[in-house]
Amino acid sequence: MNRKIDVTELALRDAHQSLMATRMAIEDMVPACEDIDTAGYWSVECWGGATFDSCIRYLNEDPWERLRTFRRLMPNSRLQMLLRGQNLLGYRHYEDEVVDRFVAKAAENGMDVFRVFDALNDVRNVKQAIAAVKRAGKHAQGTICYTVSPLHTVEGYVKMAKDLMALGCDSLCLKDMAALLKPQPAYDIVKAIKKELGQDTRVHLHCHATTGVTLVSLMKAIEAGADAVDTAISSLSLGPGHNPTESLVEMLEGTAYHTELDYDRLLKIRDHFAGVRPRYAEFLSGITGVETEIFKSQIPGGMISNMESQLKQQGAGDKLKEVLEEVPRVRAVAGYPPLVTPSSQIVGTQAVFNVLMGRYKVLTAEFADLMLGYYGETIGERDPEVIEIAERQTKKPPITCRPADLLTPEWEQLRTETLGLEGNDGTDEDVLTRAMFPQVAPTFFREREDGPKNVGRDPEEAAAAGSSANPVRTPIKYRVTVNGTSHSVAVAPA
Amino acid sequence: MNRKIDVTELALRDAHQSLMATRMAIEDMVPACEDIDTAGYWSVECWGGATFDSCIRYLNEDPWERLRTFRRLMPNSRLQMLLRGQNLLGYRHYEDEVVDRFVAKAAENGMDVFRVFDALNDVRNVKQAIAAVKRAGKHAQGTICYTVSPLHTVEGYVKMAKDLMALGCDSLCLKDMAALLKPQPAYDIVKAIKKELGQDTRVHLHCHATTGVTLVSLMKAIEAGADAVDTAISSLSLGPGHNPTESLVEMLEGTAYHTELDYDRLLKIRDHFAGVRPRYAEFLSGITGVETEIFKSQIPGGMISNMESQLKQQGAGDKLKEVLEEVPRVRAVAGYPPLVTPSSQIVGTQAVFNVLMGRYKVLTAEFADLMLGYYGETIGERDPEVIEIAERQTKKPPITCRPADLLTPEWEQLRTETLGLEGNDGTDEDVLTRAMFPQVAPTFFREREDGPKNVGRDPEEAAAAGSSANPVRTPIKYRVTVNGTSHSVAVAPA
Numbered sequence: 009m010n011r012k013i014d015v016t017e018l019a020l021r022d023a024h025q026s027l028m029a030t031r032m033a034i035e036d037m038v039p040a041c042e043d044i045d046t047a048g049y050w051s052v053e054c055w056g057g058a059t060f061d062s063c064i065r066y067l068n069e070d071p072w073e074r075l076r077t078f079r080r081l082m083p084n085s086r087l088q089m090l091l092r093g094q095n096l097l098g099y100r101h102y103e104d105e106v107v108d109r110f111v112a113k114a115a116e117n118g119m120d121v122f123r124v125f126d127a128l129n130d131v132r133n134v135k136q137a138i139a140a141v142k143r144a145g146k147h148a149q150g151t152i153c154y155t156v157s158p159l160h161t162v163e164g165y166v167k168m169a170k171d172l173m174a175l176g177c178d179s180l181c182l183k184d185m186a187a188l189l190k191p192q193p194a195y196d197i198v199k200a201i202k203k204e205l206g207q208d209t210r211v212h213l214h215c216h217a218t219t220g221v222t223l224v225s226l227m228k229a230i231e232a233g234a235d236a237v238d239t240a241i242s243s244l245s246l247g248p249g250h251n252p253t254e255s256l257v258e259m260l261e262g263t264a265y266h267t268e269l270d271y272d273r274l275l276k277i278r279d280h281f282a283g284v285r286p287r288y289a290e291f292l293s294g295i296t297g298v299e300t301e302i303f304k305s306q307i308p309g310g311m312i313s314n315m316e317s318q319l320k321q322q323g324a325g326d327k328l329k330e331v332l333e334e335v336p337r338v339r340a341v342a343g344y345p346p347l348v349t350p351s352s353q354i355v356g357t358q359a360v361f362n363v364l365m366g367r368y369k370v371l372t373a374e375f376a377d378l379m380l381g382y383y384g385e386t387i388g389e390r391d392p393e394v395i396e397i398a399e400r401q402t403k404k405p406p407i408t409c410r411p412a413d414l415l416t417p418e419w420e421q422l423r424t425e426t427l428g429l430e431g432n433d434g435t436d437e438d439v440l441t442r443a444m445f446p447q448v449a450p451t452f453f454r455e456r457e458d459g460p461k462n463v464g465r466d467p468e469e470a471a472a473a474g475s476s477a478n479p480v481r482t483p484i485k486y487r488v489t490v491n492g493t494s495h496s497v498a499v500a501p502a
Numbered sequence: 503m504n505r506k507i508d509v510t511e512l513a514l515r516d517a518h519q520s521l522m523a524t525r526m527a528i529e530d531m532v533p534a535c536e537d538i539d540t541a542g543y544w545s546v547e548c549w550g551g552a553t554f555d556s557c558i559r560y561l562n563e564d565p566w567e568r569l570r571t572f573r574r575l576m577p578n579s580r581l582q583m584l585l586r587g588q589n590l591l592g593y594r595h596y597e598d599e600v601v602d603r604f605v606a607k608a609a610e611n612g613m614d615v616f617r618v619f620d621a622l623n624d625v626r627n628v629k630q631a632i633a634a635v636k637r638a639g640k641h642a643q644g645t646i647c648y649t650v651s652p653l654h655t656v657e658g659y660v661k662m663a664k665d666l667m668a669l670g671c672d673s674l675c676l677k678d679m680a681a682l683l684k685p686q687p688a689y690d691i692v693k694a695i696k697k698e699l700g701q702d703t704r705v706h707l708h709c710h711a712t713t714g715v716t717l718v719s720l721m722k723a724i725e726a727g728a729d730a731v732d733t734a735i736s737s738l739s740l741g742p743g744h745n746p747t748e749s750l751v752e753m754l755e756g757t758a759y760h761t762e763l764d765y766d767r768l769l770k771i772r773d774h775f776a777g778v779r780p781r782y783a784e785f786l787s788g789i790t791g792v793e794t795e796i797f798k799s800q801i802p803g804g805m806i807s808n809m810e811s812q813l814k815q816q817g818a819g820d821k822l823k824e825v826l827e828e829v830p831r832v833r834a835v836a837g838y839p840p841l842v843t844p845s846s847q848i849v850g851t852q853a854v855f856n857v858l859m860g861r862y863k864v865l866t867a868e869f870a871d872l873m874l875g876y877y878g879e880t881i882g883e884r885d886p887e888v889i890e891i892a893e894r895q896t897k898k899p900p901i902t903c904r905p906a907d908l909l910t911p912e913w914e915q916l917r918t919e920t921l922g923l924e925g926n927d928g929t930d931e932d933v934l935t936r937a938m939f940p941q942v943a944p945t946f947f948r949e950r951e952d953g954p955k956n957v958g959r960d961p962e963e964a965a966a967a968g969s970s971a972n973p974v975r976t977p978i979k980y981r982v983t984v985n986g987t988s989h990s991v992a993v994a995p996a
Contacts, residue, residue, distance in 0.1 A: 191721065220736070220748075221752050223717060227685065245791060246791055252791070254794035255715045255792055258684060258797050259685055262684060262687060262690075297737065297739060297740055297746070298736050301769070
């Protein structure tokens with residue numbers, strides 16, 4: 009009668025992505041792998057999202073080699089990745105063959121569970137990837153991005169769940185990337201999905217912790233029948249990250265649910281990352297408490313800091329409040345997309361443009377594409393007047409088809425181009441790396457043989473380096489005696 | 503049908519006591535009082551606990567004047583305090599007349615709700631205080647300290663609830679000072695109390711946040727019928743503190759429960775304390791994440807750091823693990839007291855003695871008293887062999903009566919002694935201050951007229967002061983001008 013709740017550990021992917029700008033080096037993960045592998049997790053999220061980008065951009069680390077390392081060190085675990093549907097891990101839509109090849113290669117290198125989402129919740133954008141996962145014989149998890157708007161309803165989410173299951177998904181994920189999912193809707197959505205699609209439909213829940221309420225949401229989702237939840241080991245948890253794994257285990261004690269996690273292993277994993285975390289202090293999110301204002305503004309914290317720096321660059325730092333008020337209006341004009349990569353950046357930047365230059369006087373290229381349908385369908389109608397502006401500005405027509413249907417085969421060209429790059433190793437993996445990150449990959453290929461970089465630093469070293477930048481912060485007077493002669497010396501910051 | 507949940511705001515007492523060593527000055531609270539007064543809280547906890555001690559020991563602030571200030575600035579609020587039963591706010595048992603007079607004076611100066619607890623859950627130790635509150639026409643809240651042991655059961659807590667209500671309490675508080683209360687026991691205990699004592703019996707829940715699970719416990723307690731919960735505004739929440747007020751409000755949205763708090767006021771309160779908090783950086787608890795190990799060790803975080811420093815003073819810093827293992831054994835020998843001030847210190851120090859000098863070779867005076875019954879009754883039988891050692895060591899007999907029954911009238915003597923102190927103002931309030939803090943009060947009386955001290959510091963000043971201790975950590979070059987001649991000077995640590 010006591011139901012087992014499966015757990016996905018996020019330490020190796022979303023936890024450090026959310027808390028320390030995805031900077032953790034493989035070297036700092038390896039020592040924890042044996043404990044993670046044997047702690048009893050349902051899966052280990054360890055790849056995809058921003059980790060691929062970060063590997064080649066900051067860590068001089070081959071992401072494919074990272075995946076193979078995880079496969080070797082965690083032979084008993086389901087390895088899990090986050091895949092941005094037709095975008096793969098990049099920032100544009102790829103032609104279907106590229107999607108197929110990426111998924112096949114990821115599977116071949118060791119990936120087991122593919123969590124596939126689309127920023128607009130347009131199921132057409134995840135269809136190809138999910139089919140590829142099924143062909144590879146792996147676990148396809150269809151994802152619903154949770155958001156709140158006048159148009160988002162429990163029924164709508166259930167409809168999307170049905171559409172995803174119709175694609176052959178093995179499970180569903182309700183993904184709450186901004187910590188907006190409150191306990192009651194968590195309960196209602198999971199309950200309704202289970203009711204409409206059957207108790208056997210596996211439902212996973214992914215919540216961030218930012219607003220402080222989502223451990224309660226996990227509890228209510230479990231009461232409603234959720235099969236699995238995502239957590240991060242406590243030393244890599246909370247703030248803009250996730251709920252702590254140990255707290256989940258303890259929360260369920262005495263209830264009708266339990267995890268089968270090995271607590272002693274959890275403590276070892278915790279202790280390991282407690283030692284690692286301070287080494288990435290310079291990348292750490294400043295947020296350690298809760299941010300409940302997100303509920304009102306609907307604007308994730310990371311997006312606010314982005315907009316703030318955009319405004320400052322334009323000498324308009326005082327306009328932030330106006331921009332924050334503009335965001336929900338831009339989102340409404342765009343048909344209420346969820347605010348998640350890349351839609352959060354697209355909507356946020358347009359809000360900045362509106363405030364600085366007048367409303368829709370200038371559209372960003374990406375916002376124009378969003379209005380014209382080049383990212384896919386939104387739940388709400390997009391504002392016809394702004395669509396017209398987008399059409400005029402870009403000379404492109406609005407579309408209603410699946411965006412990738414407009415693409416022509418590109419694999420051979422991507423392959424040829426990659427083979428011409430210095431340092432490429434001739435593999436399809438390299439072609440995929442370069443396809444997704446055309447600006448960064450060439451440098452990475454050239455420098456790959458230098459091996460992985462660890463950008464973490466010993467906290468004492470970091471403190472010393474930090475203070476040496478400007479140890480004298482206020483004017484100080486000294487009496488300095490040199491060779492018997494006394495001098496009055498004033499030292500001030502230059 | 504949607505039930506209103508009452509909220510007690512902790513910002514002005516337990517929040518800063520838990521997060522910043524009770525150091526917040528009245529000056530930093532005053533600007534928030536109007537918003538707190540009108541936000542719609544059921545009560546405002548703002549006095550008692552360690553605040554009285556801190557006022558006279560560190561802040562040169564008259565605690566009675568602080569209370570009158572709150573009364574003046576929050577005319578619409580129930581002011582609430584935490585009262586340690588027969589100990590009042592001090593560290594020994596007081597004779598009944600002193601208890602009566604303290605409660606009367608607190609009521610006269612503006613206190614409305616008295617939350618009365620005893621560290622051993624011995625109801626005889628709260629009886630006099632509760633009777634005094636009732637005589638003053640104020641709200642008496644009987645308190646159950648929550649703890650976990652082989653002897654603590656839901657039935658036991660219900661029994662204690664009945665005993666407290668039989669004293670005439672207006673409400674009950676289930677007090678979880680170490681964040682040990684998991685969701686299921688929270689539900690079970692509240693449900694059972696409501697069932698046995700009637701739905702009209704008001705139940706309040708006080709939880710700390712340390713282990714990360716207790717917002718879920720608040721939710722389950724509310725589902726079980728709890729009438730009120732304690733929270734702290736988000737900018738003074740989490741870590742060893744409490745769950746954030748805003749998160750509670752948001753958590754309940756869409757459920758069968760709601761608060762009637764004014765969210766705009768909450769945000770103003772939040773912003774105020776967000777500005778105050780960094781000024782107390784040097785007192786801030788280092789814990790910002792969760793500490794789930796408390797569930798295993800049963801030892802609150804503050805207690806561990808105490809024992810650590812005791813061990814280091816004895817040059818036995820390497821013995822901490824042994825001591826941590828000894829604590830549960832000492833607690834069992836002592837009949838499973840809750841670990842809360844002062845029992846946590848008494849048990850912890852004896853565990854240190856046992857490890858350093860051999861088991862029960864030397865008892866601390868306080869532990870001997872605990873074993874002999876001078877703090878009251880414990881839930882479990884105390885070890886007869888150790889009682890015998892205590893008897894031999896102290897030459898005192900074990901007792902079973904209410905400890906305060908052994909005390910003779912002391913008010914007149916306390917009064918006479920206080921009136922002899924320089925700077926006393928002749929009031930009964932001063933007599934009470936000095937009765938509770940005989941070591942600290944004389945200095946306070948002498949220096950009182952200097953007025954309140956604010957020990958908070960501007961973060962930049964604090965950083966500058968901190969770094970001046972060793973400003974040069976790595977070689978630095980300066981251009982230094984002396985008597986009109988410019989020199990290039992290199993400075994490095996010696």
